[in-house]
Amino acid sequence: MPYSPDLAAILKEGARFEADGIAYVIERLPVGTVVAPTGEITACDPLTCANGAEAFTATIAPGRYPLTAWVAVVSQDGGTPDQRTAALELTVSDQAAVRWEMALNEGQDVGVLDADGYFGYPVDAGVGTLADLSAVAALAEWDYDQLEDVYIPAQIPPGPAPIDGLVDEATGANVITVASGWGDGVYPTFVGFAADGTVCGFVTDFLVVPGL
Numbered sequence: 647m648p649y650s651p652d653l654a655a656i657l658k659e660g661a662r663f664e665a666d667g668i669a670y671v672i673e674r675l676p677v678g679t680v681v682a683p684t685g686e687i688t689a690c691d692p693l694t695c696a697n698g699a700e701a702f703t704a705t706i707a708p709g710r711y712p713l714t715a716w717v718a719v720v721s722q723d724g725g726t727p728d729q730r731t732a733a734l735e736l737t738v739s740d741q742a743a744v745r746w747e748m749a750l751n752e753g754q755d756v757g758v759l760d761a762d763g764y765f766g767y768p769v770d771a772g773v774g775t776l777a778d779l780s781a782v783a784a785l786a787e788w789d790y791d792q793l794e795d796v797y798i799p800a801q802i803p804p805g806p807a808p809i810d811g812l813v814d815e816a817t818g819a820n821v822i823t824v825a826s827g828w829g830d831g832v833y834p835t836f837v838g839f840a841a842d843g844t845v846c847g848f849v850t851d852f853l854v855v856p857g858l
Contacts, residue, residue, distance in 0.1 A: 647761065648748060648756050648759040648760075648761075648762070648763050648764055649748075649759075649762045649763060649764040649834060650746075651836075651851050651858045652858045653733070653743075653746050653836060653838075653849055653851070654743075655858055656672065656716055656732055656733050656851070656855060656858060657716055657733060657735060657849065658672060659672060659673060659674040660672065660673075663855050663857075663858070665855075665856045665857055666856075667722060667723065668720060668721070668722045669720070669721050669722070670718045670719070670720055670732075670854070670855045671718070671719045671721075672716055672717070672718055672719075672732060673716070673717045673718075673719060674714060674715075674716060674717075675714065675715045675716075675717050675806065675808075676712060676713070676714050676715075677713050677714065677715050677806065677808035677810075677822055677824060678712075678713050678808060678810045678820075678822045679710050679711065679712055679713065680710070680711045680712075680713050680736060680776065680777055680778065680820065680822060681710050681778070681781070681817070681818045681819050681820050682706065682708055682709060682710070682711060682777075682778035682781075682819070683708055683778055683780050683781075683814075683817040683818070683819050684708060684778055684779060684780050685705050685706045685707050685708045685709070685778070686701035686702075686705055686778060686779040686780070687701060687702050687704075687705070687706060687736065687776060687777070687778065687779070687848055688700060688701050688702065688776075688777060688778075688779045688782055689702075689734075689749070689767055689774065689775065689776050689777075689833075689835040689848070689850050690767045690774070690775060690782060691767065691768065691769040691770055691771050691773055691774055691775075691826070692773070692775050692777070692782050692785050692797075692821050692823060693770075693771035693773060693793060693797060693798075693823070694769075694770040694771045695767065695768060695770070696782050696783070696785045696786035697786045699767075699779060699782045699783070699786075700751040700752065700779075701751070701752075701779040702749045702750060702751060702835070702837065702848070703749075703750050703751065703752060704749060704750075704837045704845050704848075705845075706738050706845050711736055711737060711738055712736075712737045713734065713735070713736055713737075713776060713822050714734070714735045714737065715731050715733075715734055715735075715806040715808065715824050716731070716732050716733040716734075716735065717729050717730065717731055717732060717805065717806055718730050718731075718732040718854045718855055720854075728805075729804070729805035729806070730805065730806075730825070730827055730828060730852070730854045731774075731805065731806035731824050731825050731826060731827055731852050731854070732827070732851075732852055732854040732855055733849050733850060733851055733852060734774060734775075734776055734824055734849065734850045734852070735776075735847055735848070735849045736776040736847055736848040736849075737846075737847050738845050738846050738847050738848070739840065739844065739845075739846045739847070741840035741841070741842070741844070741846045742840065742841075742846070743838030743839060743840065743846050743847060744839065744840060744841050745838070745839050746836040746837070746838050746839075746849070747836060747837055747839070748764060748765060748834060748835075748836055748837075749834075749835040749836055749837040749848060750765060751765070764834040765834060766832040766833045766834040766835070767832065767833060767835070768830075768831075768832050769826045769829070769830050769831055769832070769833060770830055771830075772825060772826055772829045772830060773797070773807075773823040773824060773825060773826055774823065774824060774826040774833060774850055774852070775821050775822060775823050775824070776835070776848055776850060777819075777820070777821045777822070778819055780814065780817065780819055781813050781814060781819035781820060781821050782821060784813040784814040784819060785811075785813045785821050788813075796809070796811040797809050797811060797823055805825055806824040806825045807823075807824060807825040808822055808823070808824050809822065809823050810822045811823075826852055827852030827853055827854045828852075828853075828854065831852075831853065833850055833851060833852050833853060834850070834851055835848055835849065835850040835851070836848070836849050836850075836851065
């Protein structure tokens with residue numbers, strides 16, 4: 647079956663995992679509020695792939711939604727711990743997810759995936775986001791100097807290095823970036839559904855904790 651991580655295990659503050667002598671302890675870090683004027687949500691590396699970003703087929707009501715980074719504190723043999731973004735979660739409602747499905751763009755079909763395969767977005771600048779498609783489209787119009795001024799500051803915040811940029815003054819739409827797991831790669835996003843069938847959240851899995 648396609649890749650299906652144990653998101654309930656990752657999205658739990660204080661959760662601890664061990665693999666190959668490496669310990670992973672999960673911490674929850676709120677990183678801001680996403681303003682979604684259209685409710686069409688996308689996940690992407692907005693610094694390199696904003697032009698090609700597509701909305702997921704699952705949509706939500708326009709509004710303001712909290713964004714949370716689930717950070718893995720990684721340590722081995724008493725060495726200095728490292729912090730990596732294990733997952734990025736956009737919370738849509740207070741209802742708990744009873745099931746998670748791979749978030750798809752138009753035309754994608756999980757039926758074509760091999761075992762453990764997934765659809766995901768490529769990261770080339772070491773960052774990712776969950777944002778309204780209109781915000782990412784607005785960011786795509788920025789030139790490099792604008793991107794550098796907002797998203798590549800001289801002093802990068804500590805991991806997960808959240809940076810919140812207002813990209814459309816008329817709507818208040820913004821794009822919040824976080825460091826993407828171990829860096830560049832391809833990362834899947836999942837959409838959570840509540841018991842009543844409504845969308846309750848989106849989560850990008852940055853593939854940090856092995857075996858989940």
